Amino acid sequence: MKIKNIKVFVCCPGRNFVTVKVITEEGTYGVGDATLNGRELAVAAYLEEHIVPCLIGKDAHQIEDIWQYLFKGAYWQNGAVSVAAIAAIDMALWDIKGKLANMPVYQLLGGKSRKGITVYGHANGETIEEVLNNLEIMIDEGYKVVRLQCTIPNIKGTYGTLEGKKNYYELQGNRPLPPEQEWSTAKYMNFIPELFKQARAKFGYDIELCHDVHSRLSPIEASRLGKLLEPYKLYFLEDPITTENQEGYKVIREHTNTPLATGEKFNTLWDAKEMIQNQWIDYVRTAITHGGGITPLKKLADFASLHHVRMAPHGAPDLSPICLMAHMHFNLWAPNFGIQEFVGFGTPELNKVFNYEIELIDGLLYMKDKPGLGVDFNEEEAKNFPYKRSYLPVSRLEDGTLWNW
């Protein structure tokens, strides 16, 4: 089953996506997601210039060896650009294997461990009142877990809010230069507990709530926030700090029993090693696209399961539906699956380019059994949505100091 051709596509049906299609000599093909928000063309070039030529003629069945060849064999190994590229090839090869076996990919991983995928959605807003109105809508839609994010008063621009845009696709799809946002730890810390206090006062404790700090705090500040939020019993607090120093999580862990989640930017298994084996975190959030594919994520899940850490894959709109479908299979299998982030069913433009079927019933996501990943990429439609340069924002303190976004 030799690889005959690999095509790389960059399109913007609302926001940019990088997609690969691996085609075998027999005509079976698989698709993979290589999207790296704000650096899409770097990944496309990495694929086209440095990966594709090495894979033509290789056996599409040798998924593990191809993964090792692209990762270890490149000498430079990790890095977000190269790992996203490798992940897309890996996903496409699993898709091919599933199609050839005439089985959904979860069957190849070991079969189903559950009937459906618990997801958390996003309720956000410019005011606490607006967030709580959106939360009520989501509870009515059946969500069992919801992430709350609210604009922080008196600073310019808050992560996780829409700044007047209709949806995340509109927000992320059109930023020809990086917009600047402001950050104030004091204003944030003084405000955010009130959001959760009011949410609990209005909706009680049956609905699970979580929150993404987006790496803005120091370990001791994060410890304080975790303690302030303890009365509101969060499902998890995400990315309270950056993770260059894994032992930062030890500090937070020693101070608070608020559960902790991190890992959406990890691109090797070693990025989470100390925090997992020391049980400093509760959920690891690495996505199949940014973590290098299904092949390394299986290892991550098994390693995490030895240490009571559960999988909670990143599910932002900058991961394409191919990644979402790969997560569906992975999550159905992973014995230590916790929760999947889910931002909804996309836009009409997005769903013209990517064809997949999912259904949300009572807070659980389901898909139909199809061979492979169960998602297709429409090359012709993609041509109608050409790439548009678009950046993530940058963040500065009120005095101008560049901060973590």
Ligand code: EZ4
């Ligand atoms: O900001 O994926 O939990 N979700 C997140 C995301 C990230 C984006 C960056 O590209 O933190 O919204």
Ligand code: CO
């Ligand atoms: Co996040």
